[in-house]
Amino acid sequence: MDFAKPIRSGPVLVTGGAGYVGSHAVRCLQANDIDVVVVDNLSTGFERLISAPLEVCDLRDKEGLFDVMRRHKPRAVMHFAARCYVGESVRDPLGYYETNVIGAWNLLSCMKEVRCQTLVMSSTCAVYGVPQSLPIPDDHSRRPISPYGRSKLAVEFLAEDFSRAYGFRVGRLRYFNAAGASQDASIGELHEPETHVIPLVMRATQPGAQPFTIYGTDYDTPDGTCIRDYVHVEDLADAHLLALKRCEDHGGFACNLGTGRGFSVREVISSVERVTGLHVSYRTGDRREGDPPILVSGGRFAGDVLGWRPKRAELDRIVEDAWRFEQTQTSGGKAP
Ligand SMILES: NC(=O)c1ccc[n+]([C@@H]2O[C@H](COP(=O)([O-])OP(=O)(O)OC[C@H]3O[C@@H](n4cnc5c(N)ncnc54)[C@H](O)[C@@H]3O)[C@@H](O)[C@H]2O)c1
Known part of the structure; x- marks a missing residue:
C-alpha cells in the first residue's frame, strides 16, 4: 500500500473537459491559476468549448492514455468523460459499460502507474435509483435502476477499492440536474440529441x-x-475546485451536489x-x-464540509x- 502525500505540482488532467460540465470546470480551474490538460475523444464534446491544451484520446485506449499521463505528470485528475443518457444505456449496455467502466478502469490503472492518486469524479443521483427517503441524503442506499446508473456506481466501487488498497483520494460528486451556462454565455450545453x-x-x-x-x-x-x-453548471464547477482541495488536504469522500x-x-x-x-x-x-x-x-456534506454554497x-x-x-x-x- 502506498499512502504517499499528494503531488502538488503539475496540471490537473480533465477527462471529458470538452463536454458540458467539464468545460465549465476547466474554466474554473484556469480562473484559479491551475494548469489544465484536457483528455477527450470529442464524441459528444467540442474543442471550441475549451481554451486549454487538448489531448484527443479515448479512455478505452489504455496505451494512449498512459502515454498522455506519462507526458503530463498530472497532480490530480477530474473525471467527467462518460456516456450519460439513461434511455440509450438501456439499449446499449455494452457501450455504456465499455466507456464508463473500462474507461474508468484504464484511467485509475494509469493513475496508479504514474503515482497520481487524487481523483475528483462525476457521479450522479442516478446511483440511488428510486429514493427511499426525500430529500435524498448523502448516505442514501445505492440501488440504481438503469445501466447508466449501474455503470456509474461500478466506477464509484472501483474508486473506493483503489482508495482502500492504494491510498487514492477520491471525491465522488453525485450531481442532480446540471443546468444553465456560463455567465458570459460563451460556453453551455450542446448535447445532441438533447435530452435535458x-x-x-x-x-x-x-x-x-x-x-x-x-x-x-x-x-x-x-x-x-x-x-x-436543478444545479447551475458554474456552481458545479466551483464544487469541483473545493472537492480537489478537500481531497488533497484531507482525503476522499462522497456527496450530493444539488440545491x-x-x-x-x-x-x-x-x-x-x-x-x-x-x-x-x-x-x-x-x-x-x-x-x-x-x-x-x-445532502449536507457539500455545504457543511466543502463549504459549497450554490x-x-x-x-x-x-x-x-x-x-x-x-x-x-x-x-x-x-x-x-
Ligand atoms: N449533465 C448532467 O445533468 C449530469 C448529471 C449527473 C451526472 N453527470 C455526469 O457528469 C459527467 C459529464 O456530463 P456532461 O453532461 O458534461 O456530458 P457531455 O457528454 O457533455 O461530456 C462528456 C465528455 O466526455 C467525452 N467522452 C465521452 N466518452 C469518452 C471516451 N471514451 N474517451 C474520452 N472522452 C470521452 C465527450 O466527448 C464529452 O466531451 C458525466 O460523467 C455524467 O455522467 C452529468
Missing part, C-alpha cells in the same frame, strides 16, 4: 419547433409533473416563458419507465443563463 428539460423547453419556444413533451402529469406531486433539483430545492416540469415551462417572453408549445404524454416522481438533494440556485437565473447561451447558437457565437 431546460434546453428542450427553450427550443419549444421557436416557431415551427417540435412541441415539448411532458412525460407524466399524474405523479403524486403538487402539479402532477416530475420534480427535479435542495425541486422544481416541477410545469414550473420549468413557466420560468422559460417568464425569462424569454415567449410561449412554450407543449403536449402531454405517458410516464416514462424509470422516472422517479421527485429527485431532490438533501450562488446561482434560482430557477429563473439558471434559465436566463441557459437562454443567453442558446441565443448565441443562432447569432454567430455572440451573446445578445
Whole structure:
C-alpha cells in the first residue's frame, strides 16, 4: 500500500473537459491559476468549448492514455468523460459499460502507474435509483435502476477499492440536474440529441419547433409533473475546485451536489416563458419507465464540509443563463 502525500505540482488532467460540465470546470480551474490538460475523444464534446491544451484520446485506449499521463505528470485528475443518457444505456449496455467502466478502469490503472492518486469524479443521483427517503441524503442506499446508473456506481466501487488498497483520494460528486451556462454565455450545453428539460423547453419556444413533451402529469406531486433539483453548471464547477482541495488536504469522500430545492416540469415551462417572453408549445404524454416522481438533494456534506454554497440556485437565473447561451447558437457565437 502506498499512502504517499499528494503531488502538488503539475496540471490537473480533465477527462471529458470538452463536454458540458467539464468545460465549465476547466474554466474554473484556469480562473484559479491551475494548469489544465484536457483528455477527450470529442464524441459528444467540442474543442471550441475549451481554451486549454487538448489531448484527443479515448479512455478505452489504455496505451494512449498512459502515454498522455506519462507526458503530463498530472497532480490530480477530474473525471467527467462518460456516456450519460439513461434511455440509450438501456439499449446499449455494452457501450455504456465499455466507456464508463473500462474507461474508468484504464484511467485509475494509469493513475496508479504514474503515482497520481487524487481523483475528483462525476457521479450522479442516478446511483440511488428510486429514493427511499426525500430529500435524498448523502448516505442514501445505492440501488440504481438503469445501466447508466449501474455503470456509474461500478466506477464509484472501483474508486473506493483503489482508495482502500492504494491510498487514492477520491471525491465522488453525485450531481442532480446540471443546468444553465456560463455567465458570459460563451460556453453551455450542446448535447445532441438533447435530452435535458431546460434546453428542450427553450427550443419549444421557436416557431415551427417540435412541441415539448411532458412525460407524466399524474405523479403524486403538487402539479402532477416530475420534480427535479436543478444545479447551475458554474456552481458545479466551483464544487469541483473545493472537492480537489478537500481531497488533497484531507482525503476522499462522497456527496450530493444539488440545491435542495425541486422544481416541477410545469414550473420549468413557466420560468422559460417568464425569462424569454415567449410561449412554450407543449403536449402531454405517458410516464416514462424509470422516472422517479421527485429527485431532490438533501445532502449536507457539500455545504457543511466543502463549504459549497450554490450562488446561482434560482430557477429563473439558471434559465436566463441557459437562454443567453442558446441565443448565441443562432447569432454567430455572440451573446445578445
Ligand atoms: N449533465 C448532467 O445533468 C449530469 C448529471 C449527473 C451526472 N453527470 C455526469 O457528469 C459527467 C459529464 O456530463 P456532461 O453532461 O458534461 O456530458 P457531455 O457528454 O457533455 O461530456 C462528456 C465528455 O466526455 C467525452 N467522452 C465521452 N466518452 C469518452 C471516451 N471514451 N474517451 C474520452 N472522452 C470521452 C465527450 O466527448 C464529452 O466531451 C458525466 O460523467 C455524467 O455522467 C452529468
